[in-house]
Amino acid sequence: MTHATFYILEDTHLAADSDYQLHFACHQAAWSYQQGQKVYILAESKDQAEQIDEYLWQQEPDNFVPHNLIGEGTRGGSPVEIGWQGLRHTGRRNVLINLSPDAPNFAVTFAQVIDFVPCDEKLKQLARERYKAYRLNGIQLQTTAAPETP
Template sequence: MRADFYLIAKPRFRDEPLLLVCELAKKACAAGQPMLVLARDMAQAERLDDLLWSFEPDAYIPHEIAGTGFDDGEDGDGEADVLIAPPEIDAPLRPLLLNLRDAPVDGAFQRVLEVVPADPSAREPLRERWKQYKARGFTLNKYDM
């Protein structure tokens, strides 16, 4: 298993961290890797849903908020390439996760992406998360964005 930490540095991402999530979703989509985004709350899920429609004029990223019923199968897991799950929706894990929540992810998956805020005071919890993933035997990577 692998954990990739993306440290926000560029002004574009500092001003709107969810734009980095959009970029990562676009890359996953282009690579044919369905992604589950674990949103912090419904407001964040809705903001990300809006941004995925508008962040790049020529990009189309098939996405949906889990449990909305738009593209849900019988089990409630949509077929969209990017499935956004607020905490109140229990969406099945996918091999590729992007975690925007406050705790590390447990369960069966291959890779987790963590977005690290530009604010130094907000980085401490993610340092702890790094240690937790390391203790679980994950391969760890850090990228400056």
């Protein structure tokens, strides 16, 4: 059964770091990789996917996370794959980190889904719609506050 965790982002997160959601998503990907899990990050757009890719490349060598954009790298993809809507991820993966505004219809193929509830009211409403879509697909849901520092 698929489980989804929605991390609630507060104004204080965004005040401290305008890209907090992206950084937190990357830290979640790194943590999952360290736990031996394969991760798919679904970005909102190709530009956002490239931004995530660049962020992961800038990590210290001790914290390096093998990753690639969809279509790059080896045939089966690296442990962390980054894509955007309209593309299909490669192979079986354990964790989906969703940064897109919609609930992907393939979320049920993952053991764990990580999603976010931003503080902006318009984005918060989109998160509510994703929550409903996941629930309709039988995904077990929980919400929790995002930590102050990822």
